[in-house]
Amino acid sequence: MIEGWTTQSSTVVHRGRRMTVRRDEVRRADGSPGTYEYTEAVDGVRVLALDGRGRVALVAEDVYVCGLRLLLCPGGGCDPAEDPAAAARRELLEEAGIRAARIEPLTAMWRMPAGARTREHLYLATGLTVGEHRREASEADMELHWVPLAEAVAMCADGRITEAGTLAAVLLTAQRTARPLPHRATDRAPASPAPGATVGEPGTEPR
Amino acid sequence: MIEGWTTQSSTVVHRGRRMTVRRDEVRRADGSPGTYEYTEAVDGVRVLALDGRGRVALVAEDVYVCGLRLLLCPGGGCDPAEDPAAAARRELLEEAGIRAARIEPLTAMWRMPAGARTREHLYLATGLTVGEHRREASEADMELHWVPLAEAVAMCADGRITEAGTLAAVLLTAQRTARPLPHRATDRAPASPAPGATVGEPGTEPR
Structure with a gap:
């Protein structure tokens, strides 16, 4: 849950074979009420x-x-x-x-x-x-x-x-x-070295 | 509709504020039956x-x-x-x-x-x-x-x-x-010239 938000109620409005539809009544961080309807499913x-x-x-x-x-x-x-x-x-x-x-x-x-x-x-x-x-x-x-x-x-x-x-x-x-471009050197992340190195065979890709 | 497929029936099983849930009975191109449940919403x-x-x-x-x-x-x-x-x-x-x-x-x-x-x-x-x-x-x-x-x-x-x-x-x-890489020359599309040219100011991006 997001800091300051509270879920007042959560109701299943449809239960399907692969998804569930919920409707939640919430109070946002600023105190305003909201209604959110959404599906839930496996990742x-x-x-x-x-x-x-x-x-x-x-x-x-x-x-x-x-x-x-x-x-x-x-x-x-x-x-x-x-x-x-x-x-x-x-x-x-x-x-x-x-x-x-x-x-x-x-x-x-x-x-x-x-x-x-x-x-x-x-x-x-x-x-x-x-x-x-x-x-x-x-x-x-x-x-x-x-x-x-x-x-x-x-x-x-x-x-x-x-x-x-x-x-x-x-x-x-x-x-x-x-191939890393010059500006990539200043990027944060990825922390790993040249990620291509772990891929195995990027050098064989036609360039 | 995909070639060879037919929709036998399409039923609204839930109508929400921003989405509709449908369940369709279909016959696939190979004749096998199928049931598909999905949401419909604006793009x-x-x-x-x-x-x-x-x-x-x-x-x-x-x-x-x-x-x-x-x-x-x-x-x-x-x-x-x-x-x-x-x-x-x-x-x-x-x-x-x-x-x-x-x-x-x-x-x-x-x-x-x-x-x-x-x-x-x-x-x-x-x-x-x-x-x-x-x-x-x-x-x-x-x-x-x-x-x-x-x-x-x-x-x-x-x-x-x-x-x-x-x-x-x-x-x-x-x-x-x-900047285009050598292998891009052999790619199909995009048909437009150097797309960066239409963007306006790509040259000002730090490199």
Whole structure:
């Protein structure tokens, strides 16, 4: 809870299969009353798998709610009580048949902070072994594509990649693996040395 | 609708003040049945305002649903039938007191494509004039900060910026205004010349 705010009441106004809708009556730090309605759901994960040739694994999938076929990093919802990094490994294997020697966090982000109490955990996976996927029946239309990271960045800018988690994972990975620019020296963080060094093979990406 | 899919029924299972929850029974392209529950809401906007010194306008705001004070690009929901670019200009003025000579789209993205039928439109605003904000009562706790773009990029990587739209707007702007790397020459799109040229003053950003 934010300092100075109090929740006067919290009511479940709809309980669905994968989300709950709540309406809370609150008092803000300045004493004013407010009503907030929002969904609650398990956290999600999305994992950018970067291979030794600097290519990114993207799955094309029909997404009913959008009415579109989207290009996505593998991902999905955490199982109840599942660690997000474990969920990332599970989704990567299920959707793309990929096992990763290394999974490192990119960030955890709020997708709809005013309307949905759920975060998306983003990971970078390297040291990949590609095998058979284990898709669910509802995922039968998925197709796996390998795209150079620089091309994926261009796809974020020109509207071919439009899903928030995939956008953020691609652009954060591009930042991590970019050759440091002079002005980066004055940035706070990341504390780790050259982040690209832990990725494994950024030097093999075509430049 | 996606090719080959049909919606058998669509039922409103909850109607809230700012969102509607629907449950749809569908038949997928392969003939299998599916049930999808999701929220519908107006589209949102978020606008990255970049000043002549290469600094980004970020507002700090208590966000009840997350239980956190977040750093955000100005933004919010479109009014009914409001053009997203107009909503971006309105929010920029209301929340930060900023008028922009130029507003150009960065992208439109799906924040929760499996659970929410709503997009977020991201804009880059330049040619700024800073005046008085016109915040609503519920926004009284907002504070405006000006942060160098390179620092905002670092904040996306280290967890100080965690809102999806702000992350994407900062990182897409950094990509647009970066000096082109050799490999960018082979990328498809963006079709416009050097996008940085339309931004106005990228050369003044500290490098």
